[in-house]
Amino acid sequence: MGSDSDLNIMQAAAEMLQHFNIPFELTVVSAHRTPLRMVDYATGARARGLQVIIAGAGGAAHLPGMVAAITSLPVIGVPIKSSNSIDGWDSVLSILQMPNGVPVATVALNAAKNAGILAAQIIGSTDQTVAAAMDAYKAQLNNEVNEKVNRLKQDWNNGFDQ
Structure with a gap:
């Protein structure tokens, strides 16, 4: 997630992954405030055993797209309605309108539960x-x-x- 203030939303994804007994990482990675940490996190994800990345972000919401740009793992974006948001549309469009070649699976505004379910479905395609x-x-x-x-x-x- 882009900020610890997103935890109240992103917790639902973690709960769904726990429900399906899928191990996961839960951390803060900001595309704007910690860009080098974001690069290290995304480029090392596969080596750490991750199969899917769920990235939640509000406002400009660049985290899911930037992560998708530097990993070949599937990325699921969770747009989050933040305190400085324009009814969440800024986050939705920032995640949804990715250029060809850099897809981000996008769930509804604040729908981290669906992101957890989608991640489980992706993993379940081979497990x-x-x-x-x-x-x-x-x-x-x-x-x-x-x-x-x-x-x-x-x-x-x-x-x-x-």
């Missing part, structure tokens, strides 16, 4: 244990919705206005 956990997670989502459908049917049949 059967993670794939099985992802299948179970998707089945759980399906079951939760079906339970809500059944509750709604039951409530409707019993009459809402009783």
Whole structure:
């Protein structure tokens, strides 16, 4: 993440990675304040065993794109609505509008949970244990919705206005 103030958002990605038993690093790397640290972090990521990088940033939000420019690992960008943001659009567009050749998978504003899930799906494409956990997670989502459908049917049949 670009700043420790992003932790309250980025924590959701960490929680999803923990849910899928995927080891991860959680740190602050600023594209603007610590550019050399960013270069070292991104260029050494594969050697440290990382398979995907999730980069969250607000405002100008250059971190995901700059990291994607210097690593061949997939990068998932999480635009964060910061205190100096223009309703988060500055962050979204900074991450989304990357030039051809430097893709960044971009999730919705503040959607670090989805970034964690997407990272797990990417890793699960070659790791059967993670794939099985992802299948179970998707089945759980399906079951939760079906339970809500059944509750709604039951409530409707019993009459809402009783």
